[in-house]
Amino acid sequence: MSETVRRRGRIGYLLLVPALLWLGLFFVVPLYSLVATSLFNADGSDLRGYQMSWAWGNYTDALDAYWQPLLRSLGYGAVATLLCLVLGYVLAYAIAFKSGRWKNLMLVLVIAPFFTSFLIRTLSWKLILADDGLVVNTLQLLHVLGSDGRLLATPVAVIAGLTYNFLPFMVLPLFASLDKIDHRLIEASSDLYANPFVGFFKVTWPLSLPGVVSGTLLTFIPAAGDFINVQLLGSPNQRMVGSVIQSLFTDANDYPAAAALSMILMVLIVAMVLVYVRRAGTEDLL
Amino acid sequence: MSQVVEQGSTAGEGEVHSGLRLRSVTKSFAAFTAVDDLDLDVPSGSFFALLGPSGCGKTTTLRMVAGLETPTSGTITLSGQDITYAKPYQRPVNTVFQSYALFPHLDIFENVAFGLRRRKRPDVKKQVEEMLELVELGSQAHKKPAQLSGGQQQRVALARALINKPEVLLLDEPLGALDLKLRRSMQIELKRIQTDVGLTFIHVTHDQEEAMTMADTVAVMNQGVIEQLGAPAELYENPHSTFVANFLGQSNLIEGAVTGRASDVVSVDMHGIGVSVPAERCHAGGDKGWVGIRPEKVLIGEEGEALDAPGNTIPGGVVTDVSFYGVSTQYLVRMPWGQELQVFEQNTGRRRLFRTGDRVELSWRPEYAFLLDHSQDASAGSQRVAE
Numbered sequence: 098m099s100e101t102v103r104r105r106g107r108i109g110y111l112l113l114v115p116a117l118l119w120l121g122l123f124f125v126v127p128l129y130s131l132v133a134t135s136l137f138n139a140d141g142s143d144l145r146g147y148q149m150s151w152a153w154g155n156y157t158d159a160l161d162a163y164w165q166p167l168l169r170s171l172g173y174g175a176v177a178t179l180l181c182l183v184l185g186y187v188l189a190y191a192i193a194f195k196s197g198r199w200k201n202l203m204l205v206l207v208i209a210p211f212f213t214s215f216l217i218r219t220l221s222w223k224l225i226l227a228d229d230g231l232v233v234n235t236l237q238l239l240h241v242l243g244s245d246g247r248l249l250a251t252p253v254a255v256i257a258g259l260t261y262n263f264l265p266f267m268v269l270p271l272f273a274s275l276d277k278i279d280h281r282l283i284e285a286s287s288d289l290y291a292n293p294f295v296g297f298f299k300v301t302w303p304l305s306l307p308g309v310v311s312g313t314l315l316t317f318i319p320a321a322g323d324f325i326n327v328q329l330l331g332s333p334n335q336r337m338v339g340s341v342i343q344s345l346f347t348d349a350n351d352y353p354a355a356a357a358l359s360m361i362l363m364v365l366i367v368a369m370v371l372v373y374v375r376r377a378g379t380e381d382l383l
Numbered sequence: 384m385s386q387v388v389e390q391g392s393t394a395g396e397g398e399v400h401s402g403l404r405l406r407s408v409t410k411s412f413a414a415f416t417a418v419d420d421l422d423l424d425v426p427s428g429s430f431f432a433l434l435g436p437s438g439c440g441k442t443t444t445l446r447m448v449a450g451l452e453t454p455t456s457g458t459i460t461l462s463g464q465d466i467t468y469a470k471p472y473q474r475p476v477n478t479v480f481q482s483y484a485l486f487p488h489l490d491i492f493e494n495v496a497f498g499l500r501r502r503k504r505p506d507v508k509k510q511v512e513e514m515l516e517l518v519e520l521g522s523q524a525h526k527k528p529a530q531l532s533g534g535q536q537q538r539v540a541l542a543r544a545l546i547n548k549p550e551v552l553l554l555d556e557p558l559g560a561l562d563l564k565l566r567r568s569m570q571i572e573l574k575r576i577q578t579d580v581g582l583t584f585i586h587v588t589h590d591q592e593e594a595m596t597m598a599d600t601v602a603v604m605n606q607g608v609i610e611q612l613g614a615p616a617e618l619y620e621n622p623h624s625t626f627v628a629n630f631l632g633q634s635n636l637i638e639g640a641v642t643g644r645a646s647d648v649v650s651v652d653m654h655g656i657g658v659s660v661p662a663e664r665c666h667a668g669g670d671k672g673w674v675g676i677r678p679e680k681v682l683i684g685e686e687g688e689a690l691d692a693p694g695n696t697i698p699g700g701v702v703t704d705v706s707f708y709g710v711s712t713q714y715l716v717r718m719p720w721g722q723e724l725q726v727f728e729q730n731t732g733r734r735r736l737f738r739t740g741d742r743v744e745l746s747w748r749p750e751y752a753f754l755l756d757h758s759q760d761a762s763a764g765s766q767r768v769a770e
Contacts, residue, residue, distance in 0.1 A: 279482075279484065281480060281482055281484040282484050282486060282487075284451050284471070284480075284484065285478070285480060285484035285485075285486070286486075286497070287450075287451075287470070287471045287472050288449055288450075288451070288471050288472070288476075288477055288478045288544075289472075289477065289497045289498040289501060289543070289544075289547070290472045290498050290501040290502050290547070291472055291497075291501045292470070292472050295501060296472075299497075299501075300486060300488075303488045304487070304488055
């Protein structure tokens, strides 16, 4: 018997090997290389080569130069996540509880945007929000925007793009949580003197928290690091840290600064996620 | 003016009913009528059972009283107040759900406190602790529902409803998920709690034994209507329909032709044998009917033996099956007309056990027989047929 137990254990470890190899090759090695690059001498270049000089100054320099885009990224990410949560919760709630036999179709529609590329979808937002487009013209007519007001190249456009692009990442985990809720629990709350409003906050909302937490993480993390939306819908005034990192790597070839900035973003996000998950009381998700 | 007249007429119609009253309540789902023109009075303080097979409409009736379904037509009043369209959270009615429906994210204490907190009642802590003591779960207050056993969860569900002191407590097959032994002890427990708190309990069940042992009034429901309502013993001893005769316990139903109706007795010709049935136990109008007799009321004896049952004696039976249960013996006896009748005999030791193939005579006291409408299906409500 102990023989079979041991063998079963060995098979378990064997099954882990492919994933571990993959992670080792494509996560641990690049991460190591990123940390190393962030500590190279700042005055190195492709021509002169780089040296490991434990240049911690890269970090303070990067923060000094780019704290604004960094904060802006976290801010835009947070606003977009909040908008996704509000829009996504209503949508996921409707699909889970009110869509009846249309449930599967609605879910397919939520995922449908993934059938075209991220880039093309964002480019079409450029058309939607264009200076002479329907949206801007209507808003001008309603005097929400001034006669020369525009949406492109404003934070509104960037946040709208982020919200649109990451909404499915919010809806799907929310739906999964809401769909699991036993409808009889809601009946029980109403039997126990909770009106629909109170019932929602005492029963439905707490039971959907796992979906809220995973949805906000899946939205916030990529949204804060995004550089496509700001590039296509924003202007240098809305520069986010993702686009800074991208241009440092590809245009300026300042690898140490780019790597240091990447590390700062990563550490900040991990720290925020840890605090958030702690506070939401859903540690068992991690 | 007209209002005054109206008020006068309602007051004149009778005293305000203190319990729960359903009047011509109908509930249809698309083409299916779950509850059909139902009238029901549940006196306050009673332990009332709604008994019937699954799909008979008993759960739908309960849900309408709870407010979880709205009747298609009809009215529901509680203590004289119309609650037909009141929201579930607005009526003084609580439910113990079949699935318990305990809130998985709250601990036992908060589950029980839920109703009190919603109504902003004072002394929540004290009341919850007392209630948990009543159901013997004081030490489990800070566990989550998933950490408790089925029987404990059942008691939490009961405590959570009971703590609100509703005018009517609804129990939807609350013991269905428990094993037999636990179910028996919970039945006694429930009965004790009902006597202690004195609330109206409406218990929905498909278990006839459970209904009879617990309730003081049982309503037997079938296909959306109430077949018969009364005290358990009354229903059992004098069923009004073949469904009740078969669903509550077992019955022998024998075809017969009515030969005479006197003021106090009805004579029936049963395959050539004349038997009599008391007139108040006769529930058939036509010239044919089903003579019913409970298996334990049938006496079995040797051919020609004088049995202590003046009147209805049927000779010519042959024992076809014997099941010895210890306290009693169950015989199947084939009668001359081909039907097999059931007989239960107490094993008092005064009589010998019959064996398969023995020729016997059956008899019963006329006052135990009943006569049912011939147009009804003789196997309606019978669990033996399904087996």
